[in-house]
Amino acid sequence: MAEKWLIGVDLGGTTTKIAFISYYGEILHKWEIPTDTSDKGKNITINIAKAIDRKLEEVGRSKSEILGIGMGAPGPVNLVNGVVYEAVNLGWQDDYPLKDMLEVETSMPAVVDNDANCAALGEMWKGAGNGAKDLVCVTLGTGVGGGVIANGQIVQGVSGAAGEIGHITSIPEGGAPCNCGKSGCLETIASATGIVRLALAELSANDASGSLKEIYQREGTVTAKDVFDSARGGDKMALHVIDHVAGHLGLALANIANTLNPEKIVLGGGVSRAGDILINPVKEKFLACSFPRVAKSTQVTLATLGNDAGVIGAAWLVRNNPIKQ
C-alpha cells in the first residue's frame, strides 16, 4: 500500500495540473495539460487519461502500482457519487458524472472533490496547516474561495456549498453586485477584481495625486499589484483601499473563527502574495473582532504550497477516501 503512488489532478478552466505523488505526499512528477472545454467538455477526462498513460509509460510504472486518482474540480461536488454541479465554465451541461467518466477512461479508482477543498486538504497535509485538524483555507484570487476542515474532515455541507467564504455578505445594504446574484459579497471586496474595482472608484472620486494616480493616468487602469506596490510607497489612496479590504476581510475571518475556532486560517491565492502590507492590517482587525479565547488560539497565516496545494490535497483524498471510511 505504502509503496503505491497517488495521482493528484487539479482541474482548472484553462489548464489541468497533474502529479504523481508518493504515499507520503512527496511530488514525484508534475506537469500540466491544457483543459479542452470544446464540445461540451467531452474531451476533458479523455485527455487526462491519455496524459496519465503517457507519463506512466515514460517513467516505467504500471497502473497496478497506482492506488487511485484524486481530483479537484471547480464547482460544488457530490462527494458520494462524484457528480459535479454547475461547472459551466468547463463546458459541462447540468450535472456531470466526473468520477464515473474518469474511472471509465483511466481504469483506476477515482475520488472527486471541490478544488478549494482539495487546496485546504493539501495545506493541512503538507503546507501551512502542518497537520492541524481544524483548518480554514481562504483563496484570494480572481474570486475568493474557501475550504473548511473540522475534526480532520472536509466540511461539505448539505448540498456541497460549505466553504463559500467569498459569498459571506460583508456589506448587507448597497454593496457591489456579485456574480452569484447577491450583492456586497466578500468576493466583491477582497478578490483581485474587487481591489481593482475599489481602486478605480477611489481614483475617480479623489483628486489627490500619487503613484497610483500616475499609473492610472499612464495605463488607463490599475492592477491589484499596482495598489499594493503603491501602498508600500506610502500612496494614500492605495492605503485607503487596502484599509477597506483588510477591514472587511479581517472581520469575516474573525467571525468564521468565532464559529469554528480553527487552529489556523490559511490565506492563499495571488492576492495573498502581497504579504505584510495586506496581512498585518487583516490580523489587526481579526484580533479586534475575535472572542478573546479565539484571538489567543486561532492563527491567521499564509499558505505555503502555492499552486501545488490542489494536486497534493487531491492525492490525500485517494489515501483517505472519505466515502470508503
Add this chain to the structure above:
Amino acid sequence: MAEKWLIGVDLGGTTTKIAFISYYGEILHKWEIPTDTSDKGKNITINIAKAIDRKLEEVGRSKSEILGIGMGAPGPVNLVNGVVYEAVNLGWQDDYPLKDMLEVETSMPAVVDNDANCAALGEMWKGAGNGAKDLVCVTLGTGVGGGVIANGQIVQGVSGAAGEIGHITSIPEGGAPCNCGKSGCLETIASATGIVRLALAELSANDASGSLKEIYQREGTVTAKDVFDSARGGDKMALHVIDHVAGHLGLALANIANTLNPEKIVLGGGVSRAGDILINPVKEKFLACSFPRVAKSTQVTLATLGNDAGVIGAAWLVRNNPIKQ
C-alpha cells in the same frame, strides 16, 4: 449494551437537570436539583452523585445497568480530559477536572462537553435536527450560545471555543460593550438582555406613544416578552427593535451558512419562543444574505426539545463517546 441506560446531566448555574435515558434516547426519569456553588463549588459533583444514587435505588436499578454519565457544563471544555475552563459562575477557580471528580464520586464512567454543544447534539438526535449530520444550534436566552455539528461530530475548535456564535461581531464600530470584553457582539443585540437594552434606548429616544411606551411608563422597564407582545399588536417602536434584531441575527446566520451549509440552523432558548414575529424577518434576512445554493438547502427552524435538549445530548455523548472512537 442496548438495554443499559444512559444518564444525562445538564449543569446550570442555578439548577442541575438530571435524567435517566434509554439507549434509544427516550427520557425515563427526569428531575432537578439546586446547584450549590458555595465553597468554590466543591459540593456540585457530590450532590449529583447522591441524587443519582438515591434515584437508582428508588427505581430499583444498579450501577452495572448504567452505561455512563454524560454532562454539559457552562464553559469551554477540554473534551479529552474533561477539564472545564472559566466556569467562574459555578464557583470553580481556574481549570476544574469535572470528568475526574464526577467519576470519583459516582464510580461510573463520565464524559463532559460544553452545555451548548450538548443541546446541539440533543436537537440532532431527537429534536429539530431529525438526524441531520450538519447542524448549527443557536440558543437565544439571557446570552446567545451556539453549537456546531459537522459530519455528525461536534466542532470543538483548537481551544474549545468553537460555537461562540454570540460573540460574532455584528457591529464592528461603536457597538454596545459585551461581557466578553469586545463590543458589538451578536449577544448584545439578539439576547433577551440585548432586546431590552435596544427597547429602552428606543423608548428614551422616541416620543411616540404606543403599548410598549405604556408598559414602560407603568413598570419603569420592559421585558423582551413585552417587546414581542407589543410588536404583535402593531406597536411601531417594538417592531423597529425587532427589525434591528432580526436584521443582525439573519445576517449572522446567513454568514454561518455560507461557511458551513448545514442542513439546519436550529434556534432555541427563551427568545426563540417569540415565534413568527421574530423568525419570519430573520428568515427573510437570512435568504437575502445567503449564497443562492445555500439559501435553497439550509433551513432555519425552531428547536423542539426545549429544556430537555441538554440532558438528551449529554446522554448521546455517553453512547457515542468521541474520545473512545
